[in-house]
Amino acid sequence: MKRELLAGLLLLTMAAGLYWRSLNTGSDQTVLSPETEPDFIARSLRTRAYDSSGRLNAEIAADQMQHFQDDALTEFARPVYLLYPEGGDGVWKIQSEAGQLQQNRYLLLEQEVVVTAIEPGEPLQTIHTDQLALDLETMVMTTESMIRAEGNTFTLQARGLWADLNTNRIELKDRVSATYEVQ
Template sequence: MSRVSLGIIAFFGLAFILYWQAQIKRSEMDAVQIRGIERPDFVADNLRTTEFNQLGFVESRVSAEHMEHYASSDITHFTKPIYLIFPENGKAQWQLSADRGQLNKNTSKVTLENNVIIDAIDIEEPLQSLSTQAITVDLTTMIGTSQEMVYIKGKGFIIQGLGLHADLNSQKLSLLSQVEGTYEPH
């Protein structure tokens, strides 16, 4: 055989091997998708959104570094979310932030995890800041609950306790157990 014939055979042999490898990779990727790895329906970076209620009043404002929405479960995952919550009277009173968050539209619940901080917007508010590792807020009732340690700072006091039940509409909260506090008069 001549060099040209050997070159042609080598060329087609190499092309066949590369084609074969590509088909194997495609089969592996299809198998991974079939096993149930769900891909988000849409993704956003540097998200900023405002949601309105049926009367046209602002219900919530959300910003996040990254967001992934899954339509099949109607769940949205957030990285570094910041929520502004607008209770019944329509004025923003609370800013919630965390490292991670999840919104379940079916249940209207937001779950925030890791370095959760709830700050009062109004500097005259007696309760100024609340921090914990996890909290769930029902956006319909504006009830927040946590089973984690909760640390509260206010004007002249610091309180900590295990577990939380908070009504953001009526601005009432209860620490569930192991409550300790310090009061510092002005």
């Protein structure tokens, strides 16, 4: 009888110890709520977007994409956008380390943002900045951050930018300084 009582107490003690351990390790783990988990994740993503008339207006590539359907939000790791503005001859390549697409329209790019004119005849060749916002419907990009731009015969720096990629019109906001090369 003493052996059975001792074995029962030992089993009860082990069960209590395992239960206590699971409570302690379980409280250290963070459980994500369904609202914070993406609806899907894609790796090595490559896609094309067309307008209503079937004209190619963007190509998108990213190392990783997370889509949150309820928030109409897509997050990108190392996105690269190729944009074909309406009526414009130029093709623009925009890349960064991180990006977000909100409501399938507003693109926010951060960390080492580089805008490159693919067409060699464009006077403005590259723009470097830390943050950039782009409305994909109007093709207007803006930033309040410092920019460095390079062209065929000039280099400039400024704080803030407004650019319409459809009309190739660019406005620099503040602290503009430029260096021109005379040929």
